[in-house]
Amino acid sequence: MFSMNKIDYNAKMKEIINFLNTKPRLLLHSCCGPCSSSVLDRIKNYFDITVIYYNPNIYPKEEYVHRKEEQIRLLKELNINFMDCDYNQDDFFKEIKGLEDEKEGGARCNKCFYLRLNKVAQIAQNNGYEYFGTTLTVSPHKNSENINLIGKNLQEKYKINYLFADFKKEDGYLNSIKLAKKYNLYRQDYCGCIFSLEEKKKRI
Numbered sequence: 436m437f438s439m440n441k442i443d444y445n446a447k448m449k450e451i452i453n454f455l456n457t458k459p460r461l462l463l464h465s466c467c468g469p470c471s472s473s474v475l476d477r478i479k480n481y482f483d484i485t486v487i488y489y490n491p492n493i494y495p496k497e498e499y500v501h502r503k504e505e506q507i508r509l510l511k512e513l514n515i516n517f518m519d520c521d522y523n524q525d526d527f528f529k530e531i532k533g534l535e536d537e538k539e540g541g542a543r544c545n546k547c548f549y550l551r552l553n554k555v556a557q558i559a560q561n562n563g564y565e566y567f568g569t570t571l572t573v574s575p576h577k578n579s580e581n582i583n584l585i586g587k588n589l590q591e592k593y594k595i596n597y598l599f600a601d602f603k604k605e606d607g608y609l610n611s612i613k614l615a616k617k618y619n620l621y622r623q624d625y626c627g628c629i630f631s632l633e634e635k636k637k638r639i
Contacts, residue, residue: 445604459565472614568598
């Protein structure tokens, strides 16, 4: 249903930044190097950032490792901290059980967003971070409103600040493409899970 009161999450992020009088610790979830590139470029001066790589959805494992290695390489270039997580695809399949036949961008994806952000919020709370967030909204293929609503709910659940954002705005996605070229980053051609890979094959 179309909402007349749609929230401008890009403006909401600017409000958060404008009220900062310190450089708070942010645990930032990232799915890959290219997506994180423009996000980090935009917010690195406002937060003490650690990028966390929790993506049990990515298939196959070789793809997961490749994306993670590229992420680490970028962070070394930018001198930004990295936090790794175990790769356990059972986490993903358990979370999306019953939604295997959903189309890309639907309920299965929302479950996947929740799985990853819930983990990040838990870790952020347990380790004294002031904020948690994600780079996922930089993609034009992902629903920023759904991602931010998940973040809002987890903010209330864990009593930790969520960094509302719509990183695709103000040429965020375009900038990620430019930065990926600058740093010679591998850019994948499917979201990550086995279902998105199968959908890609159908389009070929």
